[in-house]
Amino acid sequence: xxxxxxxxxxxxxxxxxxxxxxxxxxxxxxxxxxxxxxxxxxxxxxxxxxxxxxxxxxxxxxxxxxxxxxxxxxxxxxxxxxxxxxxxxxxxxxxxxxxxxxxxxxxxxxxxxxxxxxxxxxxxxxxxxxxxxxxxxxxxxxxxxxxxxxxxxxxxxxxxxxxxxxxxxxxxxxxxxxxxxxxxxxxxxxxxxxxxxxxxxxxxxxxx
Numbered sequence: 001x002x003x004x005x006x007x008x009x010x011x012x013x014x015x016x017x018x019x020x021x022x023x024x025x026x027x028x029x030x031x032x033x034x035x036x037x038x039x040x041x042x043x044x045x046x047x048x049x050x051x052x053x054x055x056x057x058x059x060x061x062x063x064x065x066x067x068x069x070x071x072x073x074x075x076x077x078x079x080x081x082x083x084x085x086x087x088x089x090x091x092x093x094x095x096x097x098x099x100x101x102x103x104x105x106x107x108x109x110x111x112x113x114x115x116x117x118x119x120x121x122x123x124x125x126x127x128x129x130x131x132x133x134x135x136x137x138x139x140x141x142x143x144x145x146x147x148x149x150x151x152x153x154x155x156x157x158x159x160x161x162x163x164x165x166x167x168x169x170x171x172x173x174x175x176x177x178x179x180x181x182x183x184x185x186x187x188x189x190x191x192x193x194x195x196x197x198x199x200x201x202x203x204x205x206x207x208x
Contacts, residue, residue: 053149057142060144064136071102071133081107084137089154093178097146100137100152104129138183151182 061068072083085105086098104125121129128134141147145155153179159166167173182188 013122049148050145053142053147054145056149057139060139061143064139068136071128071136074124075103075122079106087156089156089181090177091146091154092177092180094174097141099146100140102128102134102137104134112157135183142183146180148180149180149184151179151185152176153185153187154181 075081075083082103085101085103087101088096090101091097102125104122105120106122125134138147142149155166161169
């Protein structure tokens with residue numbers, strides 16, 4: 001078993017009972033200790049999962065190639081600019097990677113992530129984003145090993161909520177980086193996908 005111990009300082013107004021994955025009494029210096037988090041040492045299972053991810057992504061990309069080409073043509077006809085957008089996200093062990101999506105906003109607009117009925121969306125981009133079709137290129141991220149089919153929602157570096165870093169707000173936040181982010185997962189299945197550009201402007205994300 002791989003064991004890691006994390007020591008964090010208490011956040012004012014937060015009960016110590018919220019510690020993850022367990023709790024221990026506070027120490028005399030005002031700190032509290034999280035119980036050691038254990039990462040299972042199951043290399044065979046991880047290898048099988050990676051094989052399933054790679055094969056599934058390859059087959060998916062192969063089948064969806066005509067759809068990708070059709071969408072690419074529509075994007076080019078709808079507005080000037082590249083077909084894909086690339087944004088830096090954090091993956092396994094906190095390593096950065098470029099998340100690939102279909103471009104949904106105009107190239108002359110602000111780089112901040114649009115939400116809802118934001119006017120920066122192109123006509124086609126609003127449809128792609130609302131239906132999550134813009135995420136299909138992430139299959140490439142799965143194929144090359146940046147992501148997995150199932151895992152936590154990919155976050156941008158220094159993700160903010162209400163202008164505060166997630167790493168400061170959420171105890172044990174770093175545990176999520178022990179796995180590859182997923183194309184789908186608990187957050188997505190509950191429609192709680194984070195606005196991927198929330199950290200760029202410091203505004204609270206509309207979905208947590």
